[in-house]
Amino acid sequence: MKRCGKRAVCLVLAIMLIPSLSCAEPTVFIEPYTQNSIPGWAKDLRRAEIISLGSMPFVTLGVTLGYSCFRYFSNGMDAAYFPNPFAKSSDSANLNKSEQLGILAGAAAVSLLIGVTDFIINTVQRRQEIKRQQEQENGSVEIIPVTTSPEKDFSVEESIIYTAGVLR
Secondary structure, three states: OHHHHHHHHHHHHHHHHHHHOOOOOOOOOOOOOOOOOOOOOHHHHHHHHHHHHHHHHHHHHHHHHHHHHHHHHOOOOOOHOOOOOOOOOOHHHHHOHHHHHHHHHHHHHHHHHHHHHHHHHHHHHHHHHHHHHHHHHHOOOOOOOOOOOOOOOOOOOHHHHHHHHHOO
């Protein structure tokens, strides 16, 4: 029995060591991501996904409270329908399966709406930024000469300050 146990331990150690020895030198070199390797729409879509999934617990709580308050007031403020979103079971909350599924479907719809709204806002902002950058690149430079006033001649520094103050 002892001999068999030693063999099993040696076999397990050999199985654990062989893969680590064969992977000592990496054969594949992975390039790190660069600024432009992921397109903007993919970043916006990922952000919308994170916001949708992240808002789900809070939206579920809000929809549950809203539905419970609706039920409470629609049943004449009966104590049996008092809103309790933290009930330990659906029996104590008096919610049947279709009501629970309705709450989850409503919460999922509102969370998805929040994510889609964020996606649209970010897409519009990204397009406006691109348009603004293109206008700056394609725009022409206009030089406005500073006229000298009869009372005082401006130096170069003063004319720059004067021009900057006028343009702002």
